[in-house]
Amino acid sequence: MPKPLIFNTKERKTILVLGDLFIIGSALNVFMNDALDVKVENILFRIIFYISGTLFFFLLSYVLNFYNLERPFKTRLILSQSFFIVGSFVLTIFIGTVLFFDASFWRIPLIIFLFLTPLEIFLWRYFFGNLFKVIPAIRNVMYVFDKEIDDDHQKYIDQIDGDGMESYYKTRLTYSIDNVTILERKKFMDAMDKIDSFILNIPSYDQLSPRFEKMLIEAILKGKEVLSFTTFYENIYEALPLKSHNDSFYELLQLKNGKIRYLEALFTFIVNWLFILVVGAIFIFFLPIVFVLNLFFNRGPLFYTQKRVGQYGKEFSIFKFRSMVVDAESTGAKMAAKNDARITPFGKILRMFRIDELPQLISIIKGDMQLIGPRPERKIFVDKLNEITPFYSARHLIKPGITGWAQVKYKYGENLEDSIRKLEYDMYYIKNKSITLDIRIIFKTITTVLFSRGI
Incomplete structure (x- = not known):
């Protein structure tokens, strides 16, 4: 049946x-x-x-x-x-x-x-x-991995099973690539009756024996799903698994830079200038208010400026209303946290309503930033992250943005590990950049601002 x-x-x-x-x-x-x-x-x-x-x-x-x-x-x-x-x-x-x-x-x-x-x-x-x-909603999974390099086996299983969300996949069987290669055909066929999807997390598909490849083809012909772990992760989480061992460089970096996308460029231009006009009016309205209140409740410079890494690794200056104490980095550079003790009471109000972000409009007018793109980071942290992951520099292929896919999909980044997780979403955006995805980000940003989520 x-x-x-x-x-x-x-x-x-x-x-x-x-x-x-x-x-x-x-x-x-x-x-x-x-x-x-x-x-x-x-x-x-x-x-x-x-x-x-x-x-x-x-x-x-x-x-x-x-x-x-x-x-x-x-x-x-x-x-x-x-x-x-x-x-x-x-x-x-x-x-x-x-x-x-x-x-x-x-x-x-x-x-x-x-x-x-x-x-x-x-x-x-x-x-x-x-x-x-x-009605059945969960796809039962056979997970195939390489035990020689799978240093966090349970983490990948948790990601398949949902990792805090509904993925609608459940790992039922796990096989290392060595064991699955010698798996008897009868056992495979018996297992296939209980399995809906096969997820492969291996460095190279050359590791698959011709015999097991034939079994997978039989599974496909019987209506089963066969996915690489990267494809699964991208479909479910809308991000790229940078720590996966799965045919890493080619599969992760199938970026669409070879295509000239005039409509996307026109859309980006229109969105940026609409943003400049609308937010420019808001910025002019709030400027004298913040200036006066800053004199009483946040004494010190009105703005703060900082060097950030932009497109192609070039540094530029970013501007914000100052929300931290004047000597916030007297002990050295440190990533901002959501409840950072260095934020002043008045700065908390500015951050709550995103007013501190308004001067970034200047960077868009200068052409250093755009509305949508990866958030720009400081060089000291970029250098550290480049040491941890070879993919980090790829986020500099496009101009940084005030909002982006990582900002609307992931929590406030407070450390290098969070930056790597956000990089998964940035890479997904670069690989799948489109007008539709940009519109989704704009709508999700509206939700974020209205309900104080993310960013």
Whole structure:
């Protein structure tokens, strides 16, 4: 009897989106046809209303992380998210219609739209979450590794199993490359009945014997998944595993520098200048306020400047409003920590609302930085990190940014180990840089600023 189909994360998200789309479309239809006191006969207006309303819902859901299936399923979280996000959506539609169209409403259909829509989304998501407790969601894994160089065997297994998040993979069998090479075909076929995916973490595929390669081909023909550890890690964590031994240099550095991407360059140019115009106005507004408050609560220079390493390893000056004590590095260079004792009380306020970051606008205008890219680091730390990992210099292939994939995906970096973890996300960004990924970063940055996450 064939095993039931296992839905991967993208397939589950697609099902979730389709359910949301049906509910939101039905809700907008109730609002348009039943709640409004007048009939809207203009077909074009109706189409624009449905499309813009649906896009607004999905934009709001994305910014507020409503489609994060990697988190464990919790009813309380689903309930609070459903009523907060969908409640914000229906209220915005209602208030916007009142303000711009001075419309009147039928009471009962309006109440159904305002209160039943969040409830329907909650019930759908509750059903969805419990559905995958019945339908198989976990892919059982055979993990193949090289015991000669696998110095942290359990770490890789933990990463396959989720490492604090839902990966939807579970390691059931582990074989060293030596043992799997002599694995009997009958044992392999018996194991294959219990396995959905094979993940290989070895320095070179030349280590695979022709016999085992044939077995893997048989597995593929039976619908099994065969992945390198790097591919698995990149798909699940949206980062590159720099410490993996898996065909390291070529597989990790398949960077797309050979392509001329005019649309991406144009998009970056437009985004940078929109940022300069918008944030420039905010910077001019806050400059006199910070200047005056700095005289009383943060005595010393208004700005601080520091050398950072930029594109192609060239140093440049970065500017910020000073948030630390004047002699913050009297004992030597030290990475900033989230609750750093050197931050002044007024500096904490500046950092809380990201006001200290505003002067970095100057670096964008000078052409040393852009909005999106790896965060620039100081040379002293760059030199240390270059000694630890040979990949660190690759992040200097593009201009550094004020925000980036590492900033929205990983916690505040406080030490060299955190910098290496952030490098995994920077490398993923460099390898997969696209307009779509940049838009995701912009939306996630908005979430980060609004809810004080990350960065």
